[in-house]
Amino acid sequence: MAVSTPETEPGPLGLIAGGGNLPVELVRNAARNGIGEIIAVGFREYTSPEVQAGAAHFEYIGIGQLGKLIRIFTSRGVRRAVMLGSLSPRLTIADVRLDLRMLMLAARVRDRRADSVLSAIAGEMARDGITLVDCTTYLKHLLATDGVMTRATPSKKQWTDIRLGIKLARASGGLDIGQTVVVRKHAVVAVEAMEGTDACIKRAGALAKDIVVVKMSKPEQDFRFDVPCIGLDTVRTLADAHGAVLAVEAGKTFLLDREKTLELADAHHIAVAGVTPGQAEEA
Structure with missing residues (x-):
């Protein structure tokens, strides 16, 4: 039964x-x-x-x-x-x-x-x-998949920035500050707080170009209330900021309007990748 x-x-x-x-x-x-x-x-x-x-x-x-x-x-x-x-x-x-x-x-x-x-x-x-109940229960088809999802692929140096971003975003999320970190040439450009991801990207874009944006879930994320989310607006904002890479946690991030969002990323030569905490840079 x-x-x-x-x-x-x-x-x-x-x-x-x-x-x-x-x-x-x-x-x-x-x-x-x-x-x-x-x-x-x-x-x-x-x-x-x-x-x-x-x-x-x-x-x-x-x-x-x-x-x-x-x-x-x-x-x-x-x-x-x-x-x-x-x-x-x-x-x-x-x-x-x-x-x-x-x-x-x-x-x-x-x-x-x-x-x-x-x-x-x-x-x-x-x-x-x-x-x-968990926010993802009825919307699992919207979750980002593991690996690169666009034609553009992060370079070796950008993967280094992604690995650092994973580590820092998890640490920031663990302190309940924000879940997004922006990195450029292994330096932290911006950390999300109450303003949200798009505003964080805009702030980072005013400081540097070809930025790498990493968005992760918190180490103790309660998926009843909050699931990291990206979509067309995120990519538009990153394109306006002349960004290069958007990395999100696979299986734990909603990717809205998947086809249109990835098409827009391709049009602006932005790499979008699903990553996991295990890919973080070692201390």
């Missing part, structure tokens, strides 16, 4: 939909992933209208309305949920109106790092029988 897991449990799937294409991809591919019904909540100015159109039920909530989110899910039989899409990292330090349940949770959270807040939210949802 098959054992039910949160991923395979029958009933509707709850979707907490932020901005970008990931929530849209889930809705578009619901049938192929055996998802019968999606109950979605979204955020004004972030969530795509396509999510609302494709969900069996959709409601907008405020950023701090945890109680409302849980009520929507429990009232419609949701026992498993996934969190997809982006919200501004600055929201963790912004003045946001919180409902009573979120206020009580905020009083217990040890700090305002995104992982701390989101982990506490997952725990609060679990108290009402809702399990938050």
